[in-house]
Every structure is written in C-alpha cells, then in structure tokens.
Amino acid sequence: MTTRFTKCRICRDGKLVNGEDVIVSTQTGLIVESTSKDDDEVIDLGNKILAPGFIELQTNGMRGFHFTHFEDDASYQKKLDEVARYLPSTGVTAFYATIPTVSSDDFKKILPSLVPREISGGAALLGAHAEGPYLHPDKKGAHNSSLFHPPSTSPLEVYGSIASSDKTLKLVTLAPELVETDSLIKSLVANNIRVSLGHSTATYDEGLSGLKSGATCLTHTLNAMPPLSSRTPGLAGLVTSSHAPYYSIIIDGHHLHPTMATLLFRSNPSKCIIITDSIELAGLEDGTYPGHAQIPFNQTKIGSRVVIEGTETLIGGCAGLGECVANLVRWSGCSVPEGVRCVTSNIVGLMGERERGRLELGRRADLVVLSDEGEIEETNRDLVYLHHTTVSRNHNTAGAAQDGVATSASSAKSAAIPQAAGDDSVIEEPAAAPATTVGVTELSPLPTDECADGVRYAWDVETEEDG
Structure with missing residues (x-):
C-alpha cells in the first residue's frame, strides 16, 4: 500500500528536480520504489516544492x-x-x-x-x-x-x-x-x-x-x-x-x-x-x-x-x-x-544520519511542502502513516500543538495529506489554540510595563558575550 506525491518539484542536493514522484509505503513510512501507477492514494501537490523534513x-x-x-x-x-x-x-x-x-x-x-x-x-x-x-x-x-x-x-x-x-x-x-x-x-x-x-x-x-x-x-x-x-x-x-x-x-x-x-x-x-x-x-x-x-x-x-x-x-x-x-x-x-x-x-x-534528510529510497518520509519563497505550507513525516495524524502550518500564524497535531489558524490549504493507510479522507485542520496556552510549562511573563515596540538589532552594539 502506497501514497504517491506527484506534480511537485523535489529539493535534492541544493537543486530542484522536476518530473519525479515521491512514493511512500503506508505500512513503514519509508520512501519506496513503485512498480505501477496503481497507488492507494495519489496526492497532487500542484507544482509546489517538496523538501525533506x-x-x-x-x-x-x-x-x-x-x-x-x-x-x-x-x-x-x-x-x-x-x-x-x-x-x-x-x-x-x-x-x-x-x-x-x-x-x-x-x-x-x-x-x-x-x-x-x-x-x-x-x-x-x-x-x-x-x-x-x-x-x-x-x-x-x-x-x-x-x-x-x-x-x-x-x-x-x-x-x-x-x-x-x-x-x-x-x-x-x-x-x-x-x-x-x-x-x-x-x-x-x-x-x-x-x-x-x-x-x-x-x-x-x-x-x-x-x-x-x-x-x-x-x-x-x-x-x-x-x-x-x-x-x-x-x-x-x-x-x-x-x-x-x-x-x-x-x-x-x-x-x-x-x-x-x-x-x-x-x-x-x-x-x-x-x-x-x-x-x-x-x-x-x-x-x-x-x-x-x-x-x-x-x-x-x-x-x-x-x-x-x-x-x-x-x-x-x-x-x-x-x-x-x-x-x-x-x-x-x-x-x-x-x-x-x-x-x-x-x-x-x-x-552521519542515514534515515532522514534526503528524499531517497529507503529513507523516512519526512516531508515539507514549501512555497516558491521558501515559506512552509505543510509539514508531514512518517508519523502521518504510523500514528494516524497530520501536521501542517501556514507561515503567517504561530503553530500550536494539540493532541499530537501541529496546526495553523489559516483556512488556506495546500495539497491535503492522507490520514492513514486505506483511508481516502484527510484530517480537517482544527482551530488553533492561542500560541501561549499550548505546551507551556508553568512559565509566564513577569509583571512589567508595556514592552518596547522597536527591536534594537544586535549588530548595533558590542556583543562579545553573544551565544
């Protein structure tokens, strides 16, 4: 059982590769070689850029x-x-x-x-x-x-x-x-x-x-x-x-x-x-x-x-x-x-990591869909196939993690990513929680006056202790 990501431009070794598909086993979450076009799911990415996670x-x-x-x-x-x-x-x-x-x-x-x-x-x-x-x-x-x-x-x-x-x-x-x-x-x-x-x-x-x-x-x-x-x-x-x-x-x-x-x-x-x-x-x-x-x-x-x-x-x-x-x-x-x-x-x-970082046969299907400007549109990794969840975001809104799903508040969608093997549906993107309420572990701002509006860039001052 496989999912084919098609009509995309693939990031490989610092270049864009056209005319190739990425085929993922829905059992293992690995990139595989397909012997036919009869995949269980075909995802048309609409000529978006597909990159490794x-x-x-x-x-x-x-x-x-x-x-x-x-x-x-x-x-x-x-x-x-x-x-x-x-x-x-x-x-x-x-x-x-x-x-x-x-x-x-x-x-x-x-x-x-x-x-x-x-x-x-x-x-x-x-x-x-x-x-x-x-x-x-x-x-x-x-x-x-x-x-x-x-x-x-x-x-x-x-x-x-x-x-x-x-x-x-x-x-x-x-x-x-x-x-x-x-x-x-x-x-x-x-x-x-x-x-x-x-x-x-x-x-x-x-x-x-x-x-x-x-x-x-x-x-x-x-x-x-x-x-x-x-x-x-x-x-x-x-x-x-x-x-x-x-x-x-x-x-x-x-x-x-x-x-x-x-x-x-x-x-x-x-x-x-x-x-x-x-x-x-x-x-x-x-x-x-x-x-x-x-x-x-x-x-x-x-x-x-x-x-x-x-x-x-x-x-x-x-x-x-x-x-x-x-x-x-x-x-x-x-x-x-x-x-x-x-x-x-x-x-x-x-x-020396051999399982990730490249969209190659046998590696994990950690995927990111990008715009022509390099902005993140959707993020998807092998957890899509192994844990019945999808992750996506829009760069204009801070993401929030909810029950294993990282989402954005944007209603704009790029190509949908399948939920699991044999499931033709996709997970609807839930409304995002406020960015300050999810995953915060007992840490809140100290009482203070209103923060300064401007940002003084680090190169304007001596910063020998930076880092």
Missing part, C-alpha cells in the same frame, strides 16, 4: 521548557514530548536536544533521558548535543563559567557512561585552544561523538589543529568567537580552508547581520548549517521571564530576540527553523533548495 541541530528548548530543567524522568519526557509536537509547526521533523553547560551531576541526570526515539505526533529525538563544559571563559556567552572543566577532565567524569555508549551523546562543542584539547577530541571521536568548535578564543591555527584531531564543525559561527579580520581570520576563517568543516550559523536577524550571514553561507554552501539556538522562550508571547539555574537572571523576549533584562547581551534565539531558512533565501538570494540543504543534507553529512 528539516533537522534542528541546536535547540535548547521552547514553549516554556529548557532541556536543562530536570526534576524526574517522567515529567521530563512529558515536557520533551510537548516540544517535539510543537516543532513540526516550524518545519522540523527531527532534532538534537542541546544541553549547555551544567554541573556534571546534572549532565549525568539529563543525558539518559535523551536517548533517540520516535515521538508520537511530533519530531523525532535524535540524541543530545552537549555545548560545554570544555569552553573558554572569555567567550562564555550565557554559560555559567564556574561549571567549566579543563579538557583533562575525562568525558566519563563529566557526562557519565553515556559518553561511551554511542546511544545519546551525539555532538560536543568545545574550545580547541584549551590545554590537552587534542586528546579530548580524539577520545570523543573514538566513541563516535562528533566534535564542534565554539565558545572559543582560538586562532586560525589552533582551530586547524582541532580539525586535524577530528573536529568536524563550528558552532554558531562568528558568535562567541573572534571576528574575521584581515590578518587574524580566527575560527571563522576555517570555512574556506582545504580542511573546511561544517559550520552552523544563526539566521534570525539578531545574531548575524544579513550581510555577514550571506558571506558565511556563500563561502561554502555545501558545509553551511542553519540552526536556531532557540531557548525555552521560543513560541511564547513577548515579555520578561524569570531565569533559572542555567541562566540565573531575568530574560526579556521581543519577537525572536531574547536578552538579559536591561542589557543587549543575547541569550539565544526564538525564531523557528523554517523562518531562518526563509531569511537566508531572502537575504542571500539563494534558491529554496540551497537553503533547504542547510537544514537537511548538510546536517546528515555532519552527523
């Missing part, structure tokens, strides 16, 4: 839940599921949960709860990204530098046995200039953990040494690292080297000026990765919110920008990944498939 490499949480907030495994899993069910409204069908620097005891409590798994009605959890604690204090950003460790502290001591189990910890961000970092990188890589360089004062040569030891990525390039300059390119200069790593950039309009974002993307499009670096205020209304153990000060959210209250220091992003892709298309003039590559195949190239 987006993968989020760096998110710290959203909808009121930060991934460092651990009380017990049961409540943690419940809140994690709420985040996963919200993510498809941003185009994301799989994600890595980022844990910024916490104590070793907290790492050991949290990481076992992030074992990769499918989440009914939501994006799949692919594992954890530990951003710390091997970072440079001069580029700590919003991290608690009192919890930093030197590279001589073994990963087993910091992260626990999960650091050698090849199950949960998939990526570690560290500063390559620290003493004994080369040995640490080799140890992590030997355990099939990818290493990214960031929150660092490293020179170009120190970064190159990190790459030679096995690091393969840069974390939020140009944030929490030295700037590019004529004689000292720093870590960012590595993106065009003969050993060029993958490199992530935050395309929210606050962490990077659009011109710098374009420059970085154009430097090496096949290695560029878009991330949100979102924090728990993503998806919530604007306001000032209380801090917590990881960020021990009040946080002010204005649109997609969050700063330490009363300062211009960026804490993290609040933009959705789909919004960031559309930003890149608009700012750089790149094609939609080029932008999509930065949240799909480039990430699977870095992480």
Whole structure:
C-alpha cells in the first residue's frame, strides 16, 4: 500500500528536480520504489516544492521548557514530548536536544533521558548535543563559567557512561585552544561523538589543529568567537580552508547581520548549517521571564530576540527553523533548495544520519511542502502513516500543538495529506489554540510595563558575550 506525491518539484542536493514522484509505503513510512501507477492514494501537490523534513541541530528548548530543567524522568519526557509536537509547526521533523553547560551531576541526570526515539505526533529525538563544559571563559556567552572543566577532565567524569555508549551523546562543542584539547577530541571521536568548535578564543591555527584531531564543525559561527579580520581570520576563517568543516550559523536577524550571514553561507554552501539556538522562550508571547539555574537572571523576549533584562547581551534565539531558512533565501538570494540543504543534507553529512534528510529510497518520509519563497505550507513525516495524524502550518500564524497535531489558524490549504493507510479522507485542520496556552510549562511573563515596540538589532552594539 502506497501514497504517491506527484506534480511537485523535489529539493535534492541544493537543486530542484522536476518530473519525479515521491512514493511512500503506508505500512513503514519509508520512501519506496513503485512498480505501477496503481497507488492507494495519489496526492497532487500542484507544482509546489517538496523538501525533506528539516533537522534542528541546536535547540535548547521552547514553549516554556529548557532541556536543562530536570526534576524526574517522567515529567521530563512529558515536557520533551510537548516540544517535539510543537516543532513540526516550524518545519522540523527531527532534532538534537542541546544541553549547555551544567554541573556534571546534572549532565549525568539529563543525558539518559535523551536517548533517540520516535515521538508520537511530533519530531523525532535524535540524541543530545552537549555545548560545554570544555569552553573558554572569555567567550562564555550565557554559560555559567564556574561549571567549566579543563579538557583533562575525562568525558566519563563529566557526562557519565553515556559518553561511551554511542546511544545519546551525539555532538560536543568545545574550545580547541584549551590545554590537552587534542586528546579530548580524539577520545570523543573514538566513541563516535562528533566534535564542534565554539565558545572559543582560538586562532586560525589552533582551530586547524582541532580539525586535524577530528573536529568536524563550528558552532554558531562568528558568535562567541573572534571576528574575521584581515590578518587574524580566527575560527571563522576555517570555512574556506582545504580542511573546511561544517559550520552552523544563526539566521534570525539578531545574531548575524544579513550581510555577514550571506558571506558565511556563500563561502561554502555545501558545509553551511542553519540552526536556531532557540531557548525555552521560543513560541511564547513577548515579555520578561524569570531565569533559572542555567541562566540565573531575568530574560526579556521581543519577537525572536531574547536578552538579559536591561542589557543587549543575547541569550539565544526564538525564531523557528523554517523562518531562518526563509531569511537566508531572502537575504542571500539563494534558491529554496540551497537553503533547504542547510537544514537537511548538510546536517546528515555532519552527523552521519542515514534515515532522514534526503528524499531517497529507503529513507523516512519526512516531508515539507514549501512555497516558491521558501515559506512552509505543510509539514508531514512518517508519523502521518504510523500514528494516524497530520501536521501542517501556514507561515503567517504561530503553530500550536494539540493532541499530537501541529496546526495553523489559516483556512488556506495546500495539497491535503492522507490520514492513514486505506483511508481516502484527510484530517480537517482544527482551530488553533492561542500560541501561549499550548505546551507551556508553568512559565509566564513577569509583571512589567508595556514592552518596547522597536527591536534594537544586535549588530548595533558590542556583543562579545553573544551565544
């Protein structure tokens, strides 16, 4: 039993492919090869762009839940599921949960709860990204530098046995200039953990040494690292080297000026990765919110920008990944498939993910339908076929997760996506709940005067502690 998506333009390797269909097994949710045109369901996409589901490499949480907030495994899993069910409204069908620097005891409590798994009605959890604690204090950003460790502290001591189990910890961000970092990188890589360089004062040569030891990525390039300059390119200069790593950039309009974002993307499009670096205020209304153990000060959210209250220091992003892709298309003039590559195949190239990120035979049918401008119109993944649900959104309205369905309030529909095997009907899109009431876990704005109407962009001020 199969469903055929036809009359579409397929994103593949940064280009649009015409004249091909995508055929999905309704039993397995995998892309298959059809031997006939007698499919159970044929979906005419009306020449829309069909892309792989987006993968989020760096998110710290959203909808009121930060991934460092651990009380017990049961409540943690419940809140994690709420985040996963919200993510498809941003185009994301799989994600890595980022844990910024916490104590070793907290790492050991949290990481076992992030074992990769499918989440009914939501994006799949692919594992954890530990951003710390091997970072440079001069580029700590919003991290608690009192919890930093030197590279001589073994990963087993910091992260626990999960650091050698090849199950949960998939990526570690560290500063390559620290003493004994080369040995640490080799140890992590030997355990099939990818290493990214960031929150660092490293020179170009120190970064190159990190790459030679096995690091393969840069974390939020140009944030929490030295700037590019004529004689000292720093870590960012590595993106065009003969050993060029993958490199992530935050395309929210606050962490990077659009011109710098374009420059970085154009430097090496096949290695560029878009991330949100979102924090728990993503998806919530604007306001000032209380801090917590990881960020021990009040946080002010204005649109997609969050700063330490009363300062211009960026804490993290609040933009959705789909919004960031559309930003890149608009700012750089790149094609939609080029932008999509930065949240799909480039990430699977870095992480070695073999089940997602490409619309190829045998991979999961994680699908996103896009407009010619790169805006998300519908999101659909294998859960459509396995869990009897569909997910879709319109970019003009914030999505909300309800009973495993991420929706928009828009009545405008693109091509309908089938509910389940053997069912010719489609799920009607329910009215969306207010964006601030779904998936929020006991987090409300602090009492305050009316927020400022304008947004002061990050490039207007010195932001050495960004990231």
